[in-house]
Amino acid sequence: MLVAALVSLSACGPRVFEGESAKVIEATELPPPPEPPKVDARVEVTDDKIVIHEKIAFEYDAAKIQRVSHDLLAEVAQVILDNPRIELIRVEGHASAEGEADHNLELSQRRAEAVRAHLVKKGGVPEARLEAEGFGEDRPIADNETEEGRGQNRRVEFVIVRQAYTETRTITDPSTGLSRVETEDKVD
Incomplete structure (x- = not known):
């Protein structure tokens, strides 16, 4: 009680x-x-890219990925695996305009390949879904005259090359006014 x-x-x-x-x-x-x-989010999918909001860190003048970037790449791999409609991604390596253009092109290619290999080996992404290409200093996004600009130009990008999507359209019969929805699976 x-x-x-x-x-x-x-x-x-x-x-x-x-x-x-x-x-x-x-x-x-x-x-x-x-x-x-x-x-x-550090990683997000847009219409044509997988955008990372942090830089992938490499050893100086080398294609070795620093450990500090492993978690970021694990997130990239998970985003790729979570989006099977994304069929092919180009891992692009870019460089600043410091040094020789040929060296920058070769280094950006090796870095793109290193990221691709990491996503396959450690992230479990199927090889067929990734390709790697280095562009060197040919595609700057900032001014190469400042250190800040050069830092922005040294980057890795993930460009969606091919993805599946569903096109939906509504068709209205003019004689009856009735509508129907048609869908068609496509690859872009």
Whole structure:
């Protein structure tokens, strides 16, 4: 009986006891807990690319991927595996305009190949879904006259070359006014 009374009292809000009687104190509602901060995705799929919001780090003047980028590449691999409609991705290597153009072209090719190999070996991405191509300094996205610009030009991009999609169209019969939806699977 005492337990039941305590349970029923606890359901009504806080109480202060004075002698043998209890006073109910009006309970104020606690605000909801704050939502955890939204974390921007490091990897996202757009219409024509898999965009990474961090750079892949390589050893200086080499095609060896630094360990700090392994988690990022694991996320890239998971995005590829989670999107089977993306059939072919070109891993593109790009360089700044520092040094010899031939060296930059060769280094960007080796880096693109290193990323491709990492995604296959460590990420489980089927080889047939990836190709690698180095462009050297031929496709800058920033000014090569500043260190910040050169840093932006040194990058790896993931370009969607071929993907499956479904085209949907509504056809209306002019004589009856009735509509029907047709779908067709395509590859682009």
